[in-house]
Amino acid sequence: MDNNSSLNSAQQEAVETIGGPVLILAGPGSGKTRVITHRIAYLVKTCGISPRHILAVTFTNKAAREMSARLEALLGEAAKDLSLGTFHAVCARILRQKGQEIGIDPGFTIYDDDDQISLMKRAIMDVGIDPKQYTPRVMLTRVSNAKSQLITPEKYSDMAHSYFEKMAQQCYKRYQILLSQSKALDFDDILMKTVELFNERPETLVRYQTRYRHVLVDEFQDTNITQYELTRQLAGKYKNICVVGDPDQSIYTWRQADIRNILKFEKDYPGAKLVVLEQNYRSTKTILAAADKVISRNQQRKQKSLWTENEKGTPITVVETADEQEEAQFVVSEVEKLVKEHVVSLKDCVVLYRVNAQSRALEEAFLRFGVPYRLIGGTRFYQRREVKDIIAYLRLVHNPHDTVSLRRIINVPQRGIGQRTLDDLLGWANQKSIPAYEALSLAARTEGDIPLAPRSRKTLVDFYDMLKRLVDRSKDLKASEMLDLVIEQTAYEKYLLVEEDGEDRWENIKELSTVARKYDYLDPPDSLTTFLEEVSLVSDIDSYDENADAATLTTLHQAKGLEFGAVFIVGMEEKVFPHARALPPLGDPTEMEEERRLCYVGITRAKKRLYLVRAGRRTYLGNTSNNLPSRFMDDIPQELVKKTGGRPEARTSSWASAPPWKPISPLGTPVANPPPTALKLELRPGERVRHEKFGNGIVVSTSPLANDFQVTVAFDAVGVKKLILSYARLEKIG
DNA sequence: GCCTCTGGATTTTTT
């Protein structure tokens, strides 16, 4: 089935329009990945273009891997000669090869978020301002935004008018100096410096332009200005550029992704061929119609009409539960039901939420019911303290100038090098303008005039000796051998195991060791270098294993690009989704439109079944609130929906039944925690009540609320209040 | 230098 004749006419046009710029607007489920892979196969097989001359850029490693696997199926061995990778991976490779031309050390280290924060903190202190007032996070956002738009510290200073902006500019400048002293680049630098390299070395650009005669870009709606410029540079000579995207699925504008790049594309490449893929092969008519209704409310968008030949399918299930526990319980029991009835398999179920914090109640329910699940996101593997520690050692061995890593591990495990000694050492290094590693070496050899107590000096000497041994050995050890040596030399296992959760942490280190072993097929020092590079550029979603027999829990953002038989979107409430930060007065209409696109992305992940679930009461960040149903619910026409477990049709005050869905345990035994018993309302409008805080009042009205009631009371002293019956502890009087 | 307590902040995060 995988030949071009199985493509629809629009897909075929997208595949076979070769030579010159092509813009493909691909709706969800429209066979985007198929089009890209077939286009590449067509270039190679039919047009006789060498795979060496083709570059395909994706946003995630996972997408790159998936594409690579499909191309291998289509092209066989020839697929190995294609250049295929993420923007960052491609640029990192270019910079390792040619970065020296603009003064970048080929052995540069890549700094992740945490590293950037600690470096920025130092930059802020160096500038001499208060890191409490100017937080590293905020400053870093400024810097990252600037870099995403190719704004250098120099250019930034032209735009910095307010005092705050001027401070940000200072921090940016200092931050860059610290980065270069550490021979490190942050994520944004990897892209921006590549653009810089191409600007400053036209002859180098020409080499890459000639090499990459055909450029393809996936998820084009998510490119920022820097990435756009990069593709413009690379395709500048032949203009054989094909970009694929969907403006309606742009959910990363907060990371400076710029939808306007699509408009700019049409302007920068006059006569670009436009292909629109509107046939959806994924979802039922019902699901697609709901998605369309939701996204149609956006003002800033190009009209697009998706259609499908798939069946109408079942109605969308809308569920209202009492609280997040009940919400989670509903999801798990429904998942079990779907699996038991063979509607979908377990691994074809996903639960999507707006913020990671929502995963907790869900995890608890999945655990309690004994339903296997896998969680994507949250605290990421490579962000775990113990994993970062070991990687810091390896990085330091690979690049001794990396001060962020040095600071991280110089006293881990504790070896008596405290803040004081560290400040003395680094302060001295700074004063002498020598790298920290060199200062350490001098201190160890009792050279130089470092003001150190003999005791401190001794600890530094021991540390330096160990580091030196590691560095020396790194030249002939593979990644996993190096890792083992680090663990042995630092007695890291012993250090971990005395801790409370040391066993788990040690497991993570063993896991890391397994990853490292995958790079042992390379010879030293490439083995370690490649390992470190890839470890810096991975994300959680990359390790998502679609074959594991488990349901998936993840954020709406991370679900992009995936599809599932059954999708549960939970927390369909105002302030949760759309997120409070997108609502006025905090947010603006642009942000609300992005939330709406996020909802569109969520809905369109579903093939057969879609559930929209909300809780009447939710505890978040330690306080409980009652949220209104999400505005996105209002956009879905009633005829597409079937309601369960919520408000009864007739509003009778005696409504007090258990939820219509029955929790089922895997073994058919009662669940450990049955849903809370429904309350009985015994209050009627006109009755006098007493509240411990608000005093006496009169009941104005009552209304049922999932498993609870909302009671409106006019208090004598404090006026009208809306209360939740189970919480208010109202007492009837008179 | 190390330990413990308190206060502040906590959207999303392809890389």
Add this chain to the structure above:
DNA sequence: ATCCAGAGGC
């Protein structure tokens, strides 16, 4: 609720 950083005590 919970995690983390910084301050202050031992």
